[in-house]
Amino acid sequence: MSGPAQNRRVLSGMRPTGQLHLGNYHGALKNWIELQYQYECYFFIADWHALTTGYEDTSTLEEYVWTMAIDWLAAGLNPGVATLFIQSKVPEHAELHLLLSMITPLGWLERVPSFKDQQAQLTDRDLSTYGFLGYPLLQSADILLYRSQYVPVGEDQVAHVEIAREVARRFNHIYGREPEFEQKVEKAIKSLGSRNSAMYRNLRKEFQEKGHADALAKARALVESNARLTVADRDRLFGFLEGAGIAILPEPEALLTSTPKVPGLDGRKMSKSYGNTIGLREDPDSIVKKLKAMQTDPARVRRTDPGDPDKCPVWDLHKVYSNADTQAWVQRGCRSAGIGCLECKAPLIEKIVEEVGAITKRAVEFEENPELVRGIIGEGCERARQGAQQLAEGGANRRDEHRGEVRVVPASRELAAELFVLLALSGNGRVVGRAANRHDHSA
Ligand code: SF4
Numbered sequence: 001m002s003g004p005a006q007n008r009r010v011l012s013g014m015r016p017t018g019q020l021h022l023g024n025y026h027g028a029l030k031n032w033i034e035l036q037y038q039y040e041c042y043f044f045i046a047d048w049h050a051l052t053t054g055y056e057d058t059s060t061l062e063e064y065v066w067t068m069a070i071d072w073l074a075a076g077l078n079p080g081v082a083t084l085f086i087q088s089k090v091p092e093h094a095e096l097h098l099l100l101s102m103i104t105p106l107g108w109l110e111r112v113p114s115f116k117d118q119q120a121q122l123t124d125r126d127l128s129t130y131g132f133l134g135y136p137l138l139q140s141a142d143i144l145l146y147r148s149q150y151v152p153v154g155e156d157q158v159a160h161v162e163i164a165r166e167v168a169r170r171f172n173h174i175y176g177r178e179p180e181f182e183q184k185v186e187k188a189i190k191s192l193g194s195r196n197s198a199m200y201r202n203l204r205k206e207f208q209e210k211g212h213a214d215a216l217a218k219a220r221a222l223v224e225s226n227a228r229l230t231v232a233d234r235d236r237l238f239g240f241l242e243g244a245g246i247a248i249l250p251e252p253e254a255l256l257t258s259t260p261k262v263p264g265l266d267g268r269k270m271s272k273s274y275g276n277t278i279g280l281r282e283d284p285d286s287i288v289k290k291l292k293a294m295q296t297d298p299a300r301v302r303r304t305d306p307g308d309p310d311k312c313p314v315w316d317l318h319k320v321y322s323n324a325d326t327q328a329w330v331q332r333g334c335r336s337a338g339i340g341c342l343e344c345k346a347p348l349i350e351k352i353v354e355e356v357g358a359i360t361k362r363a364v365e366f367e368e369n370p371e372l373v374r375g376i377i378g379e380g381c382e383r384a385r386q387g388a389q390q391l392a393e394g395g396a397n398r399r400d401e402h403r404g405e406v407r408v409v410p411a412s413r414e415l416a417a418e419l420f421v422l423l424a425l426s427g428n429g430r431v432v433g434r435a436a437n438r439h440d441h442s443a
Contacts (some may be wrong), residue, residue, distance in 0.1 A: 010039040012150035013046040016064035020071040021277035023262040023270030036082040045086045052135040069072035074363035079376045089381035092388040097141035140164035150255040161254040167248040176245030185240045198292035260320045267295045281360045284353045296341045307334040321351040
């Protein structure tokens with residue numbers, strides 16, 4: 001691996017709601033499998049997020065968590081390169097969520113489009129809870145906790161990344177100010193060395209004057225890759241790129257991914273709630289039966305009627321699974337009534353049975369060895385906690401730099417306490433006294 005992406009962090013999660021299906025695989029997992037070799041990836045099983053809509057019955061939650069872990073591993077997520085973990089095993093997610101909830105205006109959460117949409121759709125549940133309203137904020141904490149640069153999302157999820165950006169901006173605006181910021185930034189820029197200093201200034205100018213996101217990404221990578229910078233100077237240089245204060249929480253970016261549309265058996269989006277799925281580990285006989293009965297172009301009533309692939313969900317599956325020759329064969333055969341629908345589905349059935357069969361085979365190895373799975377995820381949780389604590393340590397190191405101390409081992413790894421100390425150092429009167437006292441007691 002080479003290039004700036006090497007040190008860039010990607011974070012994404014999935015709610016454990018039962019066995020995954022082909023929509024999850026092609027819509028997210030396959031993309032993650034590619035990303036894990038391009039970025040430093042953190043992928044988490046979002047069990048706390050599952051509670052935001054399913055808090056009443058938690059009896060299957062644990063089983064679903066481990067089902068998901070096996071699905072991920074069998075599909076090809078590699079714990080040797082990506083960190084795979086369970087959200088609730090890293091309590092810092094909850095701590096940062098709590099802190100962010102103090103500064104987040106209610107209106108921001110109420111305006112997230114999925115809040116009203118889901119309340120309207122999930123009418124069988126009482127979603128007038130803070131947990132449900134606040135889930136985009138928990139997502140923000142998930143992202144910001146690891147100082148993630150990228151969040152892979154589809155178009156419909158961009159609003160969630162946007163709220164994380166707004167929350168980070170607000171946090172930095174309130175707590176990132178410090179006396180003599182400009183002078184300290186100048187010193188930090190000079191410490192990059194003359195060539196890199198000039199490059200940093202040019203990239204900042206390009207971003208600020210022309211809004212080039214590419215220039216911002218390059219400038220961040222330049223700062224990130226400089227091992228000689230102190231933690232505080234690195235945050236100052238990050239902050240100076242976009243504003244006039246320290247970037248305690250860097251703003252993440254949406255990594256827009258064009259994922260193929262995977263239709264369900266009835267033509268709607270494949271989704272467990274519609275009962276139109278093909279499972280990632282489904283039995284071959286069941287796959288064949290389901291695909292044979294799958295909805296086609298409704299205008300094609302008889303075998304002799306010509307059809308229109310653009311009105312047929314089977315065609316969408318061909319776009320995912322078939323090569324150019326097969327696709328051309330479908331187009332010709334359907335429009336001329338040269339092939340029947342069962343004939344058209346045959347190559348798809350073969351491909352899907354093969355794909356699911358390979359995943360199922362790998363899953364059996366993990367199912368038969370639950371200790372291995374627990375070990376892999378346990379290690380991932382430990383690595384994730386260390387990643388999460390870097391934010392706290394960043395706060396601790398910055399505090400020591402302000403005091404001119406050299407810290408060898410962080411005295412406290414408590415994220416909340418460290419962040420409150422950091423807030424105290426920002427010179428913000430509202431929290432200084434309380435936070436400083438807290439630190440003095442614990443030091
Ligand atoms: S021939 Fe294929 S594309 Fe055409 S309607 Fe039948 S299943 Fe759909």
